[in-house]
Amino acid sequence: MRKLVTGEPTLLLHRGRMLGDALRRTRVTETEVLAALRSRGFAALQDAEAVVLETDGSLSVVRRSDEGAPAASTLRGVKQEQGSPDL
Numbered sequence: 001m002r003k004l005v006t007g008e009p010t011l012l013l014h015r016g017r018m019l020g021d022a023l024r025r026t027r028v029t030e031t032e033v034l035a036a037l038r039s040r041g042f043a044a045l046q047d048a049e050a051v052v053l054e055t056d057g058s059l060s061v062v063r064r065s066d067e068g069a070p071a072a073s074t075l076r077g078v079k080q081e082q083g084s085p086d087l
Contacts, residue, residue, distance in 0.1 A: 008055065037051065
């Protein structure tokens with residue numbers, strides 16, 4: 001029941017690639033994702049592991065890690081679109 005009321009975090013960008021279906025479904029623009037990246041000091045899409053639309057409407061940015069494990073663990077519970085690459 002809680003997911004119906006509050007929703008769940010949604011992956012909008014993964015490993016430098018915008019996820020078009022998720023952007024359309026959530027009505028978030030690429031411009032908004034890019035603004036979130038810039039505001040957090042990211043110069044390139046490839047520097048971000050992920051951008052997540054949180055349940056409160058904010059955008060979280062996860063920095064790409066060389067090891068991969070820390071980023072993957074922070075993305076646990078984030079909704080992925082069908083056909084999105086595995087986290």
